[in-house]
Amino acid sequence: MAKQLRRIIKIDEEKCNGCGACVTACVEGALQIIDGKARLVSETYCDGLGACLGECPQGAISIETRQADAFDEAAAVNHAARAGKAVNAHLHDHSAHSHGEFVCPSARAIDRTKGGEDEKPLQTGKIASELRQWPVKLYLVNPSASYYENADLLLSADCVPFVYGGLHPDFLRGKVLVTGCPKFDYVDLYAEKLSEIVALNNIRSITVLQMEVPCCAAMQRLAEHAVSRSGKSIPIEVVTITLTGEVKAACPA
Numbered sequence: 001m002a003k004q005l006r007r008i009i010k011i012d013e014e015k016c017n018g019c020g021a022c023v024t025a026c027v028e029g030a031l032q033i034i035d036g037k038a039r040l041v042s043e044t045y046c047d048g049l050g051a052c053l054g055e056c057p058q059g060a061i062s063i064e065t066r067q068a069d070a071f072d073e074a075a076a077v078n079h080a081a082r083a084g085k086a087v088n089a090h091l092h093d094h095s096a097h098s099h100g101e102f103v104c105p106s107a108r109a110i111d112r113t114k115g116g117e118d119e120k121p122l123q124t125g126k127i128a129s130e131l132r133q134w135p136v137k138l139y140l141v142n143p144s145a146s147y148y149e150n151a152d153l154l155l156s157a158d159c160v161p162f163v164y165g166g167l168h169p170d171f172l173r174g175k176v177l178v179t180g181c182p183k184f185d186y187v188d189l190y191a192e193k194l195s196e197i198v199a200l201n202n203i204r205s206i207t208v209l210q211m212e213v214p215c216c217a218a219m220q221r222l223a224e225h226a227v228s229r230s231g232k233s234i235p236i237e238v239v240t241i242t243l244t245g246e247v248k249a250a251c252p253a
Helices: 021-025 073-082 167-172 187-200 214-230
Strands: 003-011 031-034 037-040 061-069 152-157 176-180 205-211 236-241 247-252
Touching: 003 037, 021 031, 061 187, 152 167, 152 214, 167 205, 176 187, 187 214, 205 214, 214 236
Parallel strands: 152 176, 152 205, 205 236
Antiparallel strands: 003 061, 031 037, 236 247
């Protein structure tokens, strides 16, 4: 099988104590405990999404980008079935994020950025939705998804849409959205994902929507880190929203 540059897990055997938590978390059955250590059974079974990351109590698992065999979904599903794991091939997607033995269908990729009928705003209420792609959580997104190419990226803190009611018409229209919470999630994984999005695609601009709370300043740092790491020149605009839903500041980073 031809090699390709992609995300895949990396196991630090010095840290691994063979507890097996990652084996349970991997829905594809790509991991096994061999000679007391967690090991990748086959590169073709690993989708590189990192469902096992948060389950390792030793911090022995990370994600790296390197030349590896392509992920083979059909082979992974068959392997998982033989291992007794419940995997629905129709629900699995490269951009899905797995937990235990269930793959959430809400993580399935949707691209409505290509024009035609599908690009019309979704009339889901009194205000039309401007969201044109799915998923949006940085944990779940595929950095090589087609909708990132030539995109104006909106990086929003999870809390912003609940405080600022005009998010869709004021900030989301015409943009591709990614969201996250730097206080409760794995910021290192966010940094890696965002850096890959910027490195692999022609991102025209980045708008950072963050709350007026100290922890949210990490959203701006994530964007700046991704651009700096890529070596590209991408304008970053930072918009701060107060706890009362007002735009406090909108300025270049």
